[in-house]
Amino acid sequence: MKGYRVWCTIMVLLIGISFFLTFNIAFAQQGKGPSDEMIRGAFQQVVAGADKNGDGKISMEECMSISKDKQKIEKDCKYWDANGDGIITEDEYVKQVRKIMQ
Numbered sequence: 001m002k003g004y005r006v007w008c009t010i011m012v013l014l015i016g017i018s019f020f021l022t023f024n025i026a027f028a029q030q031g032k033g034p035s036d037e038m039i040r041g042a043f044q045q046v047v048a049g050a051d052k053n054g055d056g057k058i059s060m061e062e063c064m065s066i067s068k069d070k071q072k073i074e075k076d077c078k079y080w081d082a083n084g085d086g087i088i089t090e091d092e093y094v095k096q097v098r099k100i101m102q
Helices: 002-029 036-050 060-064 070-080 090-101
Strands: none
Touching: 036 090, 060 070, 070 090
């Protein structure tokens, strides 16, 4: 049951972040967008649900455990791991959100 709750929490966070990004892309196209602080806050929400070892980052293993759709999640995890070192950091997350919003 605990694993199911963690999975649900992570999915809700991912859906919320997707909504957040979609909503703010419209603002970005108008020259506006979320502040880095808002993006960092979204990353912290993801970390709260996915960071099993408490290091403040998301390893590829932690990221891959978010979804059962292994092909999609692997692609998504690789996108967020901008430098390809196997760890998704807050700075990479901000960079990749900004990239989406261009």
